[in-house]
Amino acid sequence: MGSVLSQKTFPRLDESLLTHMPPFSRLEKNQIRTILDQATSRRYEAGAAIFEEGLPAERFYMLLDGYVRVVRITPTGEQVTALHIPAGQLLGIARALGRDTYPATAISASEAIVLSWPMRLWDSYVADYDGFATETYKTVGHRVGEMNNRIVELATQQVEQRVANALLRLINQTGRKVSDGIEIDFPITRQDLSELTATTLHTVSRLLSGWEKQGLVESKRKRIKVRDPHALVVLAQT
DNA sequence: ACATTAATTATGT
DNA sequence: ACATAATTAATGT
Numbered sequence: 001m002g003s004v005l006s007q008k009t010f011p012r013l014d015e016s017l018l019t020h021m022p023p024f025s026r027l028e029k030n031q032i033r034t035i036l037d038q039a040t041s042r043r044y045e046a047g048a049a050i051f052e053e054g055l056p057a058e059r060f061y062m063l064l065d066g067y068v069r070v071v072r073i074t075p076t077g078e079q080v081t082a083l084h085i086p087a088g089q090l091l092g093i094a095r096a097l098g099r100d101t102y103p104a105t106a107i108s109a110s111e112a113i114v115l116s117w118p119m120r121l122w123d124s125y126v127a128d129y130d131g132f133a134t135e136t137y138k139t140v141g142h143r144v145g146e147m148n149n150r151i152v153e154l155a156t157q158q159v160e161q162r163v164a165n166a167l168l169r170l171i172n173q174t175g176r177k178v179s180d181g182i183e184i185d186f187p188i189t190r191q192d193l194s195e196l197t198a199t200t201l202h203t204v205s206r207l208l209s210g211w212e213k214q215g216l217v218e219s220k221r222k223r224i225k226v227r228d229p230h231a232l233v234v235l236a237q238t
Numbered sequence: 239a240c241a242t243t244a245a246t247t248a249t250g251t
Numbered sequence: 252a253c254a255t256a257a258t259t260a261a262t263g264t
Contacts, residue, residue, distance in 0.1 A: 159240070189256065200241060205257060221249060221256060 013041060013115075017064060021088050022139070026131035035125070039115040046187065050092070050106040050114060057094035057102050059116040063087050066112030067174055067186040071105045071195075081196045083146055084109065086174050090136055095122040097140070110186035154198055157236075162197040163207055164236040167217075171226050180218075180227055187222035 013036045018024040024032055041064075044050060050061060053072060063085055070082045070091070082104055085091050094102055117125075126133045146169070153162055167184075176185035190201040190208065197204070208224070211217040216232065218225040226232060 191256080201257080202242080202259090203240070206259085209258070219257095 013039065017115075018062075021062065022135045023062075023090060023132050024129075025135070027129055031129060035117075035129075036115075038121060039117055041113065041115050044108040044112045044114060046108055046110050046112075048108050048112075050108060050112075051102050053103065053105045054101055057092060057100055057119055059092065059118055060090060060095065060122060061092045061106075062090050062115045064113040064115060067109040068106050068112060069109045069192075071107055073105065079195050080198065081192065083143060083150075084170065084174055089139055092116075093122075093136065093140070095119055096136060109188070109192075159197065159199050159203055160207060161236050161238070163193060163199070163204055164232045166193060166196045167224070167226060168229065168232055168236060170224075171229060175226075178225065181225045182229060183223065183225040188224060189222055193224075 015029060015032050015036060018032050018036065019027075019029075024035065027035075039062075044066075050068065051057070051059075065087050067087070068085045068091060070085060072080050072082055074080060085106075091106055092102060094100060097103065153165055157165070170184050170188070171182040174184060174186065175182040190204040193204045193208075194201045208217060208219055211232075212219060214231075216226070216228045218227055
């Protein structure tokens with residue numbers, strides 16, 4: 001029975017949290033219940049590290065709300081953003097990649113709500129729960145595809161096309177439709193964009209203010225809204 | 239075609 | 252008031 005000695009101070013997690021998340025969507029209610037009971041929930045403020053590159057991968061995570069950027073640190077200390085992860089996806093799934101340390105650092109781009117499980121449960125989840133493996137490998141495949149595209153971009157395209165593409169990806173994956181365009185719905189600085197595209201924040205700043213004058217884009221501090229995605233697509237292909 | 243440096247201005251707590 | 256973000260110009264590779 002519910003003892004006062006319980007260490008869990010969190011309210012009981014609701015099953016509806018997971019029922020619509022792809023890795024769990026095919027599961028029965030009671031299966032989700034046991035999964036939830038094994039989970040720990042935590043809230044991260046913007047900019048907090050959820051796990052760090054190179055550290056032993058002790059847990060895997062499910063992002064319930066917010067956005068996370070996956071970042072790698074170069075030997076010289078610069079950050080390179082590999083990709084952004086929207087709510088509803090797993091992260092820190094080193095196990096699925098055959099690793100026992102995290103391949104990158106995960107930073108919450110906005111406030112984020114995260115569930116996590118000890119990594120030892122991974123194998124039993126894969127074995128026991130139908131759809132868990134296939135769905136997660138689907139997203140893994142999608143992610144490596146994205147990263148491959150980015151590598152090709154970095155090698156072949158010029159800066160203007162790169163940031164145009166980066167913006168397009170951001171509004172596709174993490175965009176929120178508003179009245180006069182699509183807005184990236186987490187705070188993003190020019191510094192962040194430059195880390196995504198391997199340039200400087202100055203170049204990004206110039207490009208953005210140029211596009212703003214052409215009515216292509218609108219931005220306030222830490223907020224970027226794309227008013228004319230198609231024009232960006234055109235730009236990205238020239 | 240882009241980075242770097244530096245100076246200036248705007249914006250959020 | 253202070254720190255952080257963004258712009259702008261000048262100079263360098």
